Amino acid sequence: MSSLSISIIQANLAWEDKAANLRMFEDKINKLGPTELIVLPEMFSTGFSMKAKELAETMKGQTIAWMKRMSSSKKAIITGSVIINEEGTYYNRLVWMLPNEQYGWYDKRHLFGFAGEHEHYSSGNKRLIASVKGWKVNLQVCYDLRFPVWARQQNTPEVETDDEDFGGPQFVPKAPESPEYDLLIYVANWPERRSHAWKTLLQARAIENQCYVVGVNRVGADGNGINYTGDSMIIDPLGEVLHTGHNEHVHTLTLEKEDLEEVRSKFPFLQDGDSFLIV
Numbered sequence: 065m066s067s068l069s070i071s072i073i074q075a076n077l078a079w080e081d082k083a084a085n086l087r088m089f090e091d092k093i094n095k096l097g098p099t100e101l102i103v104l105p106e107m108f109s110t111g112f113s114m115k116a117k118e119l120a121e122t123m124k125g126q127t128i129a130w131m132k133r134m135s136s137s138k139k140a141i142i143t144g145s146v147i148i149n150e151e152g153t154y155y156n157r158l159v160w161m162l163p164n165e166q167y168g169w170y171d172k173r174h175l176f177g178f179a180g181e182h183e184h185y186s187s188g189n190k191r192l193i194a195s196v197k198g199w200k201v202n203l204q205v206c207y208d209l210r211f212p213v214w215a216r217q218q219n220t221p222e223v224e225t226d227d228e229d230f231g232g233p234q235f236v237p238k239a240p241e242s243p244e245y246d247l248l249i250y251v252a253n254w255p256e257r258r259s260h261a262w263k264t265l266l267q268a269r270a271i272e273n274q275c276y277v278v279g280v281n282r283v284g285a286d287g288n289g290i291n292y293t294g295d296s297m298i299i300d301p302l303g304e305v306l307h308t309g310h311n312e313h314v315h316t317l318t319l320e321k322e323d324l325e326e327v328r329s330k331f332p333f334l335q336d337g338d339s340f341l342i343v
Contacts, residue, residue, distance in 0.1 A: 070316065077284065101140060141196060250277070267297075
């Protein structure tokens with residue numbers, strides 16, 4: 065069984081100021097001790113801005129280059145979301161940056177219509193489940209938290225042979241050999257006024273998916289006068305909060321795969337889950 069050390073950085077973001085935010089995060093990352101995965105908030109280089117055209121960059125831009133450099137120098141994975149321009153289409157894109165400068169990404173599926181995010185950004189349609197040290201990691205962004213189906217551990221339907229009594233092929237649940245993922249990460253700019261929902265839903269996602277959950281939020285006020293209290297959390301598969309905090313801070317915690325497997329073995333609830341397809 066393997067362990068995984070995770071560092072969360074809960075920070076006050078400079079509004080729409082990439083250079084200031086990258087300097088700030090670089091200083092915090094350089095002060096970190098040994099770690100394997102560093103998690104930054106949503107839109108960590110700008111704050112949650114709707115100025116997509118003005119602030120977006122390509123995958124060859126300043127912020128991605130910074131992530132490559134920092135991940136390589138720290139010898140740790142770095143993840144967080146960035147405003148990205150793909151040939152005139154804009155995404156709130158979570159990037160999973162490896163120390164060897166290889167990367168994967170996930171485009172936020174659920175755009176926050178309440179703030180008009182859907183008017184400036186395009187929605188993604190594919191989940192990203194990354195892998196590190198034998199851990200499978202499901203990566204999601206902020207508002208995705210309110211939609212449990214998108215995070216749900218899935219059983220894969222299996223087609224049986226024709227059954228005349230039921231009018232043709234029947235689909236029956238097929239229990240997976242192992243769950244889809246072990247760790248669920250949300251990067252966010254989640255406002256103080258809805259912090260109760262943030263904390264409650266993070267715990268719910270951990271319980272229903274029998275996985276560790278890490279939620280990393282920002283603190284301070286943004287350029288629209290919206291306040292954030294952080295409440296970044298690390299939660300175990302039983303829904304117990306292992307760490308949380310309200311002010312600017314950095315925290316590193318080591319998760320144990322053995323503890324996760326013990327919970328799943330003692331309480332094999334996932335095998336009774338419903339089969340479904342996301343379309």
